[in-house]
Amino acid sequence: MHQARFYSTGASSEVTCRLCPHSCRIEDGGKGKCRVRVNIGGLLFAAAYGYPVSMASDPIEKKPLYHFFPGREILSVGTAGCNLSCTFCQNHTISQSAVEDIPGPGYVAPLSVVTRAVSLPGNIGIAYTYNEPVVWYEYMYDIAVKARERGLKNVVVSNGYINRRPLAELLEIADAFNIDLKSFSDIFYRDVAGGSLAPVKSALKAIRKRGLHLEITHLVVTGLNDDERMFREMTGWLAGELGRDTVLHISRYFPSWRCDVPATPLPVMERFYNLAAGSLNYVYTGNMPPSPGGSDTRCAGCSRVVIRRSGYSTDAAGVDTNGNCRKCGTKIVVAG
Ligand code: SF4
Structure with a gap:
């Protein structure tokens, strides 16, 4: 081990x-x-080092990342375990298990993951995802170092519940993050997720300070974190501390694991979308039928639709090869 x-x-x-x-x-x-x-x-x-339980090529939009190499594929890897215990976890079969409880392909060395990523046509890199990669930090780190040596991108999909020192090292080898900001209430973090809010805020600020690509996912759970005042406070903080260009994915909840409150009503999703769009330039809704503007990207400079999305199909014709709006030149995405 x-x-x-x-x-x-x-x-x-x-x-x-x-x-x-x-x-x-x-x-x-x-x-x-x-x-x-x-x-x-x-x-x-x-214990999870070298034991992935899931490895697949996914559209980068599935992480979700909408402003990082849109339309491209990324080899996605996950193991078992999590340092939070959200009652509504949609991946609880792997997140709330030990690695020995889940059948997998057996030992896969970091270099083997990288070799596979390199062999996939059009693949941009490796995403550490499916379960919380912080808890298999060493495996992620060793893969990421080798991936960077081969010119691949490293994408970390995380709850951001990590201490300062390991995060600082991770920032040296990561290229992009999607951080799941579960609520702006410490009580919610404590009672529903089994953690606390402050470390997640610190992680978000550290990622932004380091200048890495950052998108945020926020799941709206009926009756648990759908308070409008708190949501306004959260989006205001994101805009003020991280900038208006911070990308926010508002995701619709469905009953899962230990949480059986009803799915987030669509009118609530639309209201939250409109609230967030008042503070942030790039807001999307997920896990629901497309709402007006909910998955397309509009340029923050000239308001033109520059990326159209339908499911995981992406048309980025409005963006040039440098990732800028073709009409007004506003920076939209990180592009290859
Ligand atoms: S402190 Fe260490 S052992 Fe405990 S949950 Fe966090 S990563 Fe796991």
């Missing part, structure tokens, strides 16, 4: 994991809250 990074030892065989803000104290033979970091004899091991 691969030894973990970011942990401290004490006088006994107990260890403290320093990878995410939970700071799990793990006794010999035990696992952290994420189920994939294991204390064996006073050393911490990354």
Whole structure:
């Protein structure tokens, strides 16, 4: 098994994991809250290292990233475990499991993942996704270093619940992030997601400060985080701290795992879309039939539709090869 990074030892065989803000104290033979970091004899091991449970080529729009190489494919990799425990998790079969509980292809070395990515025609890189990649940080990191050496892009799809030091190293090898901002309420994070809000805000600011591509997903869950005042506060913070060009994907909730409140009503999605569009230039809705303007990209400079989307089919004819609006030159996307 691969030894973990970011942990401290004490006088006994107990260890403290320093990878995410939970700071799990793990006794010999035990696992952290994420189920994939294991204390064996006073050393911490990354149990998911080398054991993907899912690997597939996906449209980049599926991550979702709408302003990063639109229309291209990316090899997507996930393992098991998560450091949060959202009651509505739509990937709970992998996120709330240990890696040994899920059948997979067996050991896949980081270089093998990269070799596969390089062999896929038109593939831009590797996305660390499906479950929370922070909990398999070492595997992600080792793949990402080799991927960059081969000219591939690294895309991290994460809840942003990570400590400062591992994040700082990740920022050196990542190219783009989609961060799932679950709520702007610390109580929601504590009671529904099993975490806290402040570290996620810090991660968002660090990614923005580093100048990496950043998009945000926010799932609106009926009765749990659909308070308009809080949503306004969140979008205002995004615009003020991260900038009006911050891309926001508002996603519709459907009952899943331990959460059986009804699906987000479509009028709520439309209202939230309109609220967000008052603060941010690029807002999209997901998991629902297209609403007016809900999945196309309009240039923030001249308002023309520059990218049209239908499902995962993308027509970026309004954007030039540098990623700028063909009519007014406004920067729209990161493009190859
Ligand atoms: S990464 Fe896992 S073991 Fe480490 S602190 Fe977070 S939940 Fe605990």
